[in-house]
Amino acid sequence: MNNLFLRIKHAISRIPSKIYSTIFLLITKLFQLLELFLFLRLTLKFLGANQKALVVAFIYEYTNPFVSPFYFIFSDIYLPEGYLIDTATLSAIIGYAILVYVIFQFLKLFSKDYFP
Known part of the structure; x- marks a missing residue:
């Protein structure tokens, strides 16, 4: 196991800092975008937005795959x-x-050199 860790570390250490x-940066931006849409979903659910509205349906449709693993952990x-506090969305966030x-x-x- 330790040998595998050293081999992975050696392979990754050859990747340039850029x-x-x-x-x-890519992971950070994707995470921020996902969190933004999840917070929008949480707010819309809390306020009881009409699911037939185009914007609301769009947000629900595209955030549903990210929220679905968290369904049924807690009751709403x-x-x-x-x-309504949607606990699945809160759990996903x-x-x-x-x-x-x-x-x-x-x-x-x-790589301790490249990350803050």
């Missing part, structure tokens, strides 16, 4: 006045933040 920076929370953190920590194992 590629590391690009990978880091219904508040007075018809407000937290879950993907943890995933990106783990990915960055993994990349930092191989």
Whole structure:
């Protein structure tokens, strides 16, 4: 196992710093975009937006694959006045933040020079 780790580290250490920076930036931007859409979904669900509206349907349709692994972990929370806290979306926001953190920590194992 240790030998495999050293071989991976050696292979990755030969990648130029520009590629590391690009990978880091790409992951960061994709994560920010995903989180933006998940927060929009959470807000629309909370406010009870009409699912037949074009913008709402678009956001629900394209965020559903990212939220679906988190369905049924917790029950949705219904508040007075018809407000809804979608716990699947909230779990997805937290879950993907943890995933990106783990990915960055993994990349930092191989190159402390290129990542902040």
